[in-house]
Amino acid sequence: MTKKILKFGGTSVGSIERILHVANLIKKEHEAGNQIIAVVSAMAGKTNELLKLSKDVSNDFNKRELDVLLSSGEQVTCSLLAGALIKLNLKARSWLNWQIPILTEGDHSNARIINVNVSKVNDFLKEGVAVIPGFQGVSADGNITTIGRGGSDATAVAFAKLFNADKCEIYTDVDGVYSTDPNKIPVAKKIEKISYDEMLELATLGAKVMQSSAVQTAMMYDIPLEVKSTFTDRTGTKIFSQQSIDYTKSVTGVAYSKDDAKITIIGVEDKPGVAANIFEPLNKAQINVDMVIQNISSDQKTTDITFTIKRDDFSKTKKILENNNSIIYKDITYNDRVSKVSIVGAGMVSTPGVTYRMFRGLADERINILAISTSEIKLSVIIEEENTLNAVKKLHTIFDLD
């Protein structure tokens, strides 16, 4: 008997018609002899609708009550899907966060699942399908908590671990992870197998198929995942640990993020504490700094620090920097129209020449590189935003991904 966690995202349960479709899909899996726990998101648009209601009450809506409000979205999907399964003559029931319970710790809107009482649900699985709300839990003192937006993926992975499931399948509105954005680059190819690390790099770089924190948890406990489409029968993308993958290609995918801004502080003192003095006030203002690059100083006294942020935070960041009296520098240059393009691949490290080929490819397209950053499995460059798609296409081609 195989035990499966099947997670359905908001678009997969976005209408009654789709919920009925999902019910049929679950029925097939159940009739094939699998024990099924279905983890569901709120119907597409529902969470934003509830958020808007809370904002109409107050821009600083109480976080405890916000969790009570938002958790109702998955509760609705749970009951509708359980009802749809019962209509198909399956035994099924919704299990709400407090009925299991799904125990969490941490702040409201940002809690973590720490334990789940598996016994009652396991008993139920012998006869029927359990339908579980994603994205939520209950604290030790009996308050409803949510585990961050998009947290239904995290619920699915936590359940896979705690129920010792054989499979964890993430059903979504795309049929897997692609070598780059298929909407923009038509030659993008679906990736059959990918490592957790690569998936993380691709996810944080804009391939929003799964929440990064959920992939991290899966990696930590070595839980194999499969991302697949709710709406087609095609096989999806399997996500494993790096060891289980036989790399035939050095580069797995090309990711990019737009709407970035780049700031370079020229001629700052090269001494301990300078970087901290720059970034501490940004952190306090909740500005998310992405890439940070600092070269070895040429004159042993001063250096240049470049970093990128989201364009939305640009004017706020500029103001904070200009009012920051704790740093001494010669000049600041700004560019609020840049993008980050990255090649990702666990095979990169063992393949010579990847870096050179990337720079040569961009040069051939006359694309100027404004900054470079690398990690074990990723190589990112900052370029002018207008060159983004050209760069992605070129890199996709030269690394044999078309």
Next chain:
Amino acid sequence: MTKKILKFGGTSVGSIERILHVANLIKKEHEAGNQIIAVVSAMAGKTNELLKLSKDVSNDFNKRELDVLLSSGEQVTCSLLAGALIKLNLKARSWLNWQIPILTEGDHSNARIINVNVSKVNDFLKEGVAVIPGFQGVSADGNITTIGRGGSDATAVAFAKLFNADKCEIYTDVDGVYSTDPNKIPVAKKIEKISYDEMLELATLGAKVMQSSAVQTAMMYDIPLEVKSTFTDRTGTKIFSQQSIDYTKSVTGVAYSKDDAKITIIGVEDKPGVAANIFEPLNKAQINVDMVIQNISSDQKTTDITFTIKRDDFSKTKKILENNNSIIYKDITYNDRVSKVSIVGAGMVSTPGVTYRMFRGLADERINILAISTSEIKLSVIIEEENTLNAVKKLHTIFDLD
């Protein structure tokens, strides 16, 4: 320190603007030194919206899951109102059915509140406002239940009893109980005080200000109620036991119901079991029979039986009667365009001539009476539907209610 249960119906919390208004109203009550438990309904239209979703899944949607679905409506209102109160710098929190818990027994969609754990909420009331979802509870085995549509009134009354509250105020979109329908009869007057019994007669006869079952519970435990408007400062209608009311008028109000149908079975055998034979199959078909009138038989052998039903059930009832072989009769007459007009008043029984004045008043308007039925505090007549408003106006005038 006065402890108050304040119940807010669907229209009172039908938009964010109205929820903010209700929060201000509660703040005033709280600052006046009252301990407040607010019982809230789902936002107007929400329950029907959720019901429609369930019907789109299945016309026979599982009742357990329906309760999970519908209960989310009040959960949303609870969190929004609690958030609005916190924004006004009050201490407040939502208390969901399972967090208190509100213990119920009985079937899904038709449960009754049997107990509420008051200690935690009572502790909280010392500092803040408790916001409670109406219409729902949790069964002993941990399932969400609902207590029937409109059941938020019942929740308020049960809380008034179990929390030993000093007052139970039902806030709604009208400013009290009227001597007749103010939308149709402009001279209708708001009733200042009314007995439970009168309220019940008026409620079941069409003055849908409060759910009847909630009024019955209030009567059983002698819990004084007040029905008032959320949107004006006017005093509402107080509902007491009959003993506490000093009747200056014989008739308190004039109620009417339209869309009725009348059926008379002529010349049925006058022997035991005949009425049962007539009504048993109607009961089985879930047809709700309202008035039943049977005269003493004139020939000692046969009698006539008249009864009324809702017009929607008319053709079904006709068919059942015509196929009923267990009754022998001469003829059946039908009239599917009748209405019931009633005068209600606890003072009627001690005032001579009320019956005569009613019949004379209708005769003056040339309104023919098709059937008559009386109780301790009510006198109802069946008339042709086209005469309804004329009859109500006339009775309202002659009993000094204008």
